[in-house]
Amino acid sequence: MAQVEIIAANLKQNVINSVKKTIKRVCAYARVSTDSEEQLTSYSSQIKHYSEKIKSNPYWEFVGIYADEGLSGTQVKNRTEFKRMIGDALNGKIDMIIAKSISRFARNTLDTLKYVRLLREHNVDVYFEKENIHTLELDSEMFLTLYSAFAQAESESTSMNVKMGLNAKMKRGEPVGNQNCYGYIWNQQTKELEINEEQAEVVRLIFDLYISGLGGRTIARKLNEKNIPTYFDKKWSQSSINRIIRNEKYVGDLLGQKYYVESPITHKRSLNYGEKEQYYVKDHHVGIISREKWNKAQEILRKRNSKQIPEGRKHKTTYSLKYDFSSKIVCGHCNSTYVRRQGTKRKDGIAPIYWKCYQQVDEKDFCKDSKFIREDVLKSMFVELYNLIVKNKHKTKDKLLNAIKSTLKEENYQKETNKLNIELDKYNSKLSKLVDMQLDGIIDKDIYIKKEQEIKTQITDIETKIAELLNLKNTNNDISNKIKEIEKIMNESTSIKEFDKETFDSIVERIILGEIDEDGNNNPNVVRFILKTGTEYKCENNGIDTSVSFGSYKRCCKIISNRN
Structure with missing residues (x-):
């Protein structure tokens, strides 16, 4: 019987031959x-190359060229011609697609495999010239996965290089990205922000209204009533007002990298909460508002955003400046904020204003020990207190300021910071040498990981110390500035006959109504004024029935303690 030799089928060759014949x-x-001139020339060359290549092959029928000009390949959703080509292929209009390389087709593995598999299911071949891959070949997917991964790595590397370039610009204090904002015009020639005076007047008005105590919603309503448009000719809203208040550009500063791109594949932008470095440039350009006004607005914004939850409550109270004593009065029993209320009209037609613990307004049984106080009585208390301070201003001033100054540490912050920075450089150098040793094979991986962790721990500790020093320095500077403000006010002060809100706000941090004494007893008849220096003044009522109001009080104010 004749011997039969089985010759294995060459499936790869069969596919290639079928494609040719x-x-x-x-x-x-x-x-x-990119949209550079050189790349656009390459774009034209590609069209010419493929047109000639396809038309010169007698086994190919020229369908056309699908071309996306000047677009990133990392996301298919931005490439209209690519999507049109895929649609035509799935509708049976195309048998084979030619692409220069996998990186020209798509730059992330997921998209590449997704569309190649989809096209294979419809018997559409994709030929990548550079890699010499026909996707209808049985082993194509293995090579495709490998090459596509390389293409994705290349895209991520390019993205990293771009980021490094942008970070270098920000470190030099150069603006990056779109710098247009309400009140400014970006000059393309000089690369500088220039003030738009018409819009700048609106910005100044917004800050003035905000500092006067109005909230974002109220300011927006006032601007809309005057038919003042936003940057995009839309209506003002609370959020648009708050964005202006937060924007450091209006004081002349520039903050780089407020946002960052999470991935070169998704291109998703996220707000930078500290995940990436930021670059703050002070006095970068001409500001629209003064730094003093800016700082005051930021302080108000900070207080309004810092919502407090009184002990035993789930409700959050917010900071406000709408009225003379808004957010200034605190209950000495439950630590809640006092709120303003208006009583019923008397025979003379006047409705008295009074202040009451929030917990009595919201839940009448929650804070049983606090009592309300009439606004006119509280104002009279401040007038008497202020005049007492002015009367003894030299003696009182020295006592107050010496007490607060004694709490400030006299530190050589710069000297300490310099020492820590030298130490930080030393450990960074050690880390760099450690990396070199590991790359050169001098130390193995386990030793490298252990030493790296030790050095990074030291670096973190030093950076923490530097941050703490800076924070302490800033805190003491803030207190010193407050002392100077108080000192200036007291030196220039004369007695007042009626309540003045500006004077009150300049020296009073808060008022505490009621207290718990050393024996644990509640005393609702005590009014304490806490000054911004930390000094505390106490006023007490004279024992007359206070169930109606703090209508009467002893005309005596004395320093009882220093907060610091």
Whole structure:
């Protein structure tokens, strides 16, 4: 019996031969990733190359060229021609697609495999010239995965290089990205922000109204009533007002990297809460508002955003400046904020204003020990207190300021910071040498990981110490500035006959109504004024019935303690 030799089928060769010998409807996909003149020339060259290549092959029928000009390849959703080509292929109009390389087709593994598999299911071949891959070949997917991964790594590397370049610009104090904002015009020639005076007047008005105590919603309503448009000719809103208050550009500063791109593949932008470095440039350009006004607005914003939850409560109270004593009065029993209320009209037609613990207003049984106080009585208390301070201003001033100054540490912050920075450089140098040793094979991986962790721990500790020093320095500077403000006010002060809100706000931090004494007893008849220096004044009522109001009080104010 004759011996039969089985000759294995060469499936790869069969596919290639079938592609060559069968008339195929063929198109090409071309893409360049920038809009530079050189790349656009390459774009034109690709179109010419593929047109000639396809038309010169007798087994191919030229369908056309699909080309996306000047777009990033990392996301398919931004490439209209690519999507049109895929649609035509799935509708049976194309048998084969030619692309210069996998990186020209798509730059992330997920998209590459997704569309190649989809096209294979519809018997559409994709030929990548550079890698010499036909996707209808049985082993194509393995090579495709590998090459696509390399293409994605290349895209991420390019993205990293771009980020490094942008970070270098920000470190030099150069603006990056779109700098247009309400009140400014970006000059393309000089690369500088220039003030738009018409809009700048609106910005100044917004800050003035905000500092006067109005909230974002009220300011927005006032601007809309005057038919003042926003940057995009829309209506003002609370959020648009708050964005202006927060924007450091209006004081002349510049903050770089407020946002960052999480991935070169998704291009998703996220607000930078500290995940990435930021670059703050002071006095970068001409500001629209003064730094004093800016700082005051930021302090108000900070207080309004810092919501407090009184002990035993779930409700949050917020900071406000709408009225003379808004957010200034605190209950000495439950630590809640006092709120303003208006009583019923008397025979003379006047409705008295009074202040009451929030917990009595919201839940009448929650704070049983606090009592309300009439606004006119509280104002009279402050007038008497202020005049007492002015009367003894030299003696009182020295006592107050010496007490607060004694709490400030006299530190050589710069000297300490310099020492820590030298130490930080030393450990960074050690870390760099450790990396070199590991790359050169001098130390193995386990030793490297252990030493790296030790050095990074030291670096973190030093950076923490530097941050703490800076924070302490800033805190003491803030207190010193407050002392200077108080000193200036007291030196220039004369007695007042009626309540003055500006004077009150300049020296009073808060008022505490009621207290718990050393024996644990509640005393609702005590009014304490806490000054911004930390000094505390106490006023007490004279024992007359206070169930109606703090209508009467002893005309005596004395320093009882120092907060610091």
